[in-house]
Amino acid sequence: METCAxxxxxxxxxxxxxxxxxxxxxxxxxxxxxxxxKYRPSCPVHFIHKHTTSWNDESNEKIxxxx
Numbered sequence: 001m002e003t004c005a006x007x008x009x010x011x012x013x014x015x016x017x018x019x020x021x022x023x024x025x026x027x028x029x030x031x032x033x034x035x036x037x038k039y040r041p042s043c044p045v046h047f048i049h050k051h052t053t054s055w056n057d058e059s060n061e062k063i064x065x066x067x
Contacts, residue, residue, distance in 0.1 A: 016045050 001011045004024035012024045017039035019031060029049040030040075040046050 014045055014048075017043060 001013055002015070002022040004010045004012050004027055005021045006027050007024050010024040010026075012022050014023050014025075014028055015021065016023065016031060018037045021031075023029075023045060028045055030037075030043075030046045033046070033049075037043070037046075
């Protein structure tokens with residue numbers, strides 16, 4: 001497992017396929033949502049970011065506990 005680009009002490013399985021950067025749950029958001037990305041339909045980073053913007057903090061904690 002790799003470490004987060006912004007938090008090198010945190011290991012994470014999430015990687016942006018477009019930029020090949022790893023992100024922890026705290027940093028998990030699409031870097032350029034307005035710019036076309038051929039990986040977006042299958043991107044877990046985009047999927048989680050899209051859905052967590054409408055979820056509350058309790059849901060975010062559940063995601064973090066699953067990971």
